[in-house]
Amino acid sequence: MKLRPIAEVGAELGLSPEDVLPWGRDRAKVSLEALGRRSHQGRLVLVECPTSFST
Numbered sequence: 001m002k003l004r005p006i007a008e009v010g011a012e013l014g015l016s017p018e019d020v021l022p023w024g025r026d027r028a029k030v031s032l033e034a035l036g037r038r039s040h041q042g043r044l045v046l047v048e049c050p051t052s053f054s055t
Helices: 005-011 031-037
Strands: 020-022 028-030
Touching: 005 020, 005 028, 028 031
Parallel strands: none
Antiparallel strands: 020 028
């Protein structure tokens, strides 16, 4: 599966470039102000990648 550029995904969702803080090519943070302006209720997806420590 090829990931789309995050700017393209944000634009499709109606987010302005100022609302999206890119973290690499395919992930970003979205400002809380942008979420407050949206009337559509969506799903919140949290992704975590734990770091393993060798002992």
